[in-house]
Amino acid sequence: AQSVTQPDIHITVSEGASLELRCNYSYGATPYLFWYVQSPGQGLQLLLKYFSGDTLVQGIKGFEAEFKRSQSSFNLRKPSVHWSDAAEYFCAVGDDSGGGADGLTFGKGTHLIIQP
């Protein structure tokens, strides 16, 4: 069964500093990988996705993520965070048989706090 681990429950970063959120997955084949962001009381917004090809993917809001098969990781990065980036971030993995449309398995999330 597939699984996703987000090792950091909370991360605090100063505004303007760089950010890296960790995600490790367990999956037997080539995974479809996603990062979502959730603001309090809101639904999830898709930041970026990896299906195949270039292992460095660009997303919205200045985020990027790198797929590393050897480490089973898909870490999310941003060079300079803004106070509006404070939110809950979820990594998710999907089965490739459905082209990324199958039910996703989510991690437990990382709560990002931005210090002024």
Added chain:
Amino acid sequence: DAGVTQSPTHLIKTRGQQVTLRCSPKSGHDTVSWYQQALGQGPQFIFQYYEEEERQRGNFPDRFSGHQFPNYSSELNVNALLLGDSALYLCASSLLAGGQFFGPGTRLTVL
């Protein structure tokens, strides 16, 4: 272009009751998935509907059922509500290989 919409926004029920939640997918999307998100947790996949049939199901009991209509909208039904069913219920729509787009969710409280 409207995104995924869900109704109602909030709902309060008592144990043993039944509830129906509704979802309209993003324009052009034909697949709808439902997720349960308990407080402080990541979403958990309930099931997915495509062409009006349940295509895939997560590890949820039969008390959770659904339906998809010809216009691709969907309903989630939960029977015999338990306190543990209190959660945010998220609907997501998609096309194959396009990633899933989520609605704002329905907050269900079971008393």
